[in-house]
Amino acid sequence: MKMLTLFFIIALSTLSINAQAFTFNNSAKLVFSQDEVLVNVAANCTNLGITNEELLSLVGSAVDNFWNQSPTSRLKLRKGSVVNVAAAFHTGEICVSGTNCDPNPILKVTNDILISCNENTVNFPSTAILGVTIPNNISGSTIQGALVLINDQAGNQFEDKTKNEKISIIAHELGHAFGLGHSKVEDSLMYFMTMSKRVALGRDDIDGISYLYPKQQPKAGCGTVDFDGGTGPNWWSGLFLGFSIIGLSELFRKRKNNTKAI
Ligand SMILES: [Zn+2]
Structure with missing residues (x-):
């Protein structure tokens, strides 16, 4: 809940100073410094209703069908591997106490993006909340690591989604992981509610990732x-x-x- 509040507050404050509809999930516009970011999957899901390999396969579709389709951004997300993590990733709170979210240091992601199942009722006070995400390893002005938690409580609603819905949910959370907040444009992946019918990025999603990760024109000679x-x-x-x-x-x-x- 705290994370959601944080996203909401930042979204509102960012909207007031930007003409674009996309927003950032942090006021400092933090980004990964490298062009390629791995997305790993923790081997700790118990109630999600899919295997680790199936979840990793969904990740592959989420990066290939969505974010890697942006023609004007330098960031490429890569399907990583199934990794073993501490039990705290399945049970721990994503934030420690505070008005805003102070990332729980126990769940710090060393590098890249980690998707973990989680059943903590503070993170997920309702089975209707599908996932929460936070870049929780920051160095200077860059993201070193980000954590995506998928609701793994018994009766979670992720389990009942179609394959395409699961892919778009993961893609949405990955957007938060590399720095985007919610968009007010309904026809976009980063819109905060309607994710079920998304099969591709919207214009606003492409604008957002391209703003954070602009593709550079290679310098060669005096022209193109x-x-x-x-x-x-x-x-x-x-x-x-x-x-x-x-x-x-x-x-x-x-x-x-x-x-x-x-
Ligand atoms: Zn969201």
């Missing part, structure tokens, strides 16, 4: 020249060049014909 033989952008530039040549030749032919006609 694309040649055939590459991926995406080169293919498009080649196509554009093709159309240009066709257009010019057509124009030249017409001018030639016109000249003849005269």
Whole structure:
């Protein structure tokens, strides 16, 4: 509950100073410094209704179908592995006491992102709360590690979700883990409620991840020249060049014909 309150307060305060709908899950706009972040899964779920390998597979779909589809951000999330963690990750509170959330140091994630099952009733006062997330290992202005807790209480509602819903729920929590708060745009993964029908990022999600993790234009020479033989952008530039040549030749032919006609 404290975490949710924190997200809500920060979302409101950030909205007041940003025109964008996306928000940050911390006032300092903390981000991972590296371009690739692993998402590991703790081998400690008891009531979630899926195996560790199935959960890891959902993680793979969450990163591939959602966040790694953003064309304008440098961050790439990678499916990690099933790891053994201390029992406290299954039972502990994500925050220690305080007005805002002070991360529980016992649950500090050493590096990257860890998804763990958790049954603590302070973290999850209701089975309707699916997950809580916090970057809980901060160094200077960067995130070293972030923790995602999935509600593993008996009767949890995650268990009854469809596969696509489970994937979008995990993708939503990963958004919090690398620095995003909630979006007020309903048609976005980071909208705080409607996650069930999401199968791709919304415009606002792409704006958010691209703001936090902008893709850099490689510095090479004095301009940007694309040649055939590459991926995406080169293919498009080649196509554009093709159309240009066709257009010019057509124009030249017409001018030639016109000249003849005269
Ligand atoms: Zn959320």
